[in-house]
């Protein structure tokens with residue numbers, strides 16, 4: 017597994033794109049950016065991310081519709097998708113889960129906690145790519 021997990025950020029707002037990418041890159045992630053569902057599909061044909069951060073509100077096909085589409089495609093169905101939603105309203109979580117998202121992160125993002133929130137959705141082997149530690153049982157001499 018890559019030591020710099022790849023995250024695809026699907027977000028139409030340029031300021032949010034740059035902020036999200038800079039926070040993630042500072043934390044050691046590699047970031048692909050897409051501004052809409054068409055660009056997202058192009059990025060996904062190029063390489064497969066460990067996780068997709070999916071803005072719910074996109075021009076054209078919205079983020080939940082794109083999530084549903086990706087979850088029905090065997091090539092992308094196993095990628096973890098986390099919604100980015102500006103609406104912290106009751107029912108939003110259910111909508112994102114019903115579409116196939118693993119969860120959601122509210123916008124605006126908290127730059128101090130965001131990378132940790134993202135990492136929590138990754139398998140430990142991907143989220144914590146530290147070198148393998150010597151087993152404690154073997155070092156107790």
Ligand code: MN
Nearest residue numbers: 028071073074
């Ligand atoms: Mn948007």
